[in-house]
Amino acid sequence: xxxxxxxxxxxxxxxxxxxxxxxxxxxxxxxxxxxxxxxxxxxxxxxxxxxxxxxxxxxxxxxxxxxxxxxxxxxxxxxxxxxxxxxxxxxxxxxxxxxxxxxxxxxxxxxx
Amino acid sequence: xxxxxxxxxxxxxxxxxxxxxxxxxxxxxxxxxxxxxxxxxxxxxxxxxxxxxxxxxxxxxxxxxxxxxxxxxxxxxxxxxxxxxxxxxxxxxxxxxxxxxxxxxxxxxxxxxxx
Numbered sequence: 001x002x003x004x005x006x007x008x009x010x011x012x013x014x015x016x017x018x019x020x021x022x023x024x025x026x027x028x029x030x031x032x033x034x035x036x037x038x039x040x041x042x043x044x045x046x047x048x049x050x051x052x053x054x055x056x057x058x059x060x061x062x063x064x065x066x067x068x069x070x071x072x073x074x075x076x077x078x079x080x081x082x083x084x085x086x087x088x089x090x091x092x093x094x095x096x097x098x099x100x101x102x103x104x105x106x107x108x109x110x111x112x
Numbered sequence: 113x114x115x116x117x118x119x120x121x122x123x124x125x126x127x128x129x130x131x132x133x134x135x136x137x138x139x140x141x142x143x144x145x146x147x148x149x150x151x152x153x154x155x156x157x158x159x160x161x162x163x164x165x166x167x168x169x170x171x172x173x174x175x176x177x178x179x180x181x182x183x184x185x186x187x188x189x190x191x192x193x194x195x196x197x198x199x200x201x202x203x204x205x206x207x208x209x210x211x212x213x214x215x216x217x218x219x220x221x222x223x224x225x226x227x
Contacts, residue, residue, distance in 0.1 A: 034215065043118075043205045043221040044156070088155060099146065100207070100216055104155045 003027060006089050006103035013110055019076040021106050023089030026070070031093030033065055034100070035074045038086045047087075048074060079110040114140045116208045118219025125196055125226055132192045133222045135206030141186040142208035146216065147179075150203040162189050196226040 006023045013019045021035070032051055036044035048063040050056045050072065056063045062075040072091075076083055089103040115138040125131050135145055144163050148156040160176075162168040162183035170176045180192040189208075193200055203223055207216040 036218075041203075041223075043218040045218070046215050049215050099158060099161055100156075101158070102155045 003101045004089055004091050004103040006087075006106050008104055008106060010107040010109055013079050013108070015079060015081060015110055015112050017079050017110075019079045019083065019108055019110070021074040021076075021087050021089075021108070023072045023074075023091075023103055024070055025072070025089075025091045025101075027091065027093075027101075028067075028070060029093060030070075030091045032091070033063070033072045034090040034092070035061075035063060035072075036088040036090060036102075037083075038088055038105070040086075044088055076108075079108075081110050081112055084109050114138075114208075114210075114217045116142075116206065116217045116219040118206055118222055120222060121220055122223045123225070125224070127197055127226055128195055130192055130194045131196055131224060132190055133204055133206075133224075135189045135191070135208065135219050137187045137208045137217075140208075140210050142189070142210060143186065144209055145183055145189040146207045146209075147181060147189075147191050148205045148207065150205060150221075156205060159191075193224065196224070198226045200224065201226045 004025050035048045038044040050063040050065045060077045064073045086105040088105045090100040117136045119134045147159045150156045159174045160168045160170045162181050164183050164186050168181035183189040205221040206219045209216045
C-alpha cells in the first residue's frame with residue numbers, strides 16, 4: 001500500500017466548475033498536510049496547508065481534513081484554465097516526522 | 113512566502129563527469145533542506161534530508177557516495193552528482209524549511225541531462 005495515494009486522473013472539468021481532488025494516507029500519526037500545484041517543467045508551489053480536522057478556505061481553494069478517515073481533499077471553486085496543472089498531496093509527521101511524502105499527483109485540466 | 117533559489121536551472125553534462133547543484137534559502141534560515149528527484153510523469157521522490165552541520169540522511173536505495181550532499185550553512189546546501197550517467201538524468205528539486213512543522217518551500221528545480 002502506498003503511503004499517500006491520490007486519484008491519478010486525469011480530471012477534466014469545465015471552466016467555472018468545482019474541481020475535487022482527493023488524497024488518502026496510511027500513517028495515522030501524520031500531522032501536517034499540504035497541497036502543491038506543479039506546472040509542467042516547474043517545481044511545486046504550495047497552495048494550502050492544513051493541520052486540524054475540518055475545512056480551511058483560502059480564496060477559491062478549500063482544503064478538508066479528516067484524520068479519522070485518513071483523508072484530505074482540495075476543492076477548487078470557479079475553476080479556471082490557468083488551474084490546469086498537476087496537484088500533489090503531501091503529508092508530514094508521524095513516522096516520517098519533518099519529511100514530506102508525496103502522492104503521485106492528480107492531473108487537472110480545466111477546459112474553456 | 114519564503115524564497116529558495118536553486119542553481120543551475122538546467123545543466124547538460126557528459127557521462128562520467130560530476131555536477132554540483134546549489135540550493136539557497138534567501139530570506140530565512142533553513143535548518144533542514146530536502147533533496148528530491150522527479151522522473152518524467154512521476155511524483156517527487158525524496159532522496160535525502162540534510163540538517164545544517166550534520167551528515168545527510170539518505171533514503172533507502174539512494175547511493176550516498178554518488179549523491180554527495182553538503183549543508184555547511186543555514187542558507188546553503190549542495191548536491192553533487194558524481195560520475196553521472198544517463199540514468200541520472202532527472203529533475204532535481206530542493207526544498208527548505210526553518211522548522212519541522214512549517215511549510216517547505218521549493219527551489220525552482222534543476223533539469224539534469226547526462227549525455
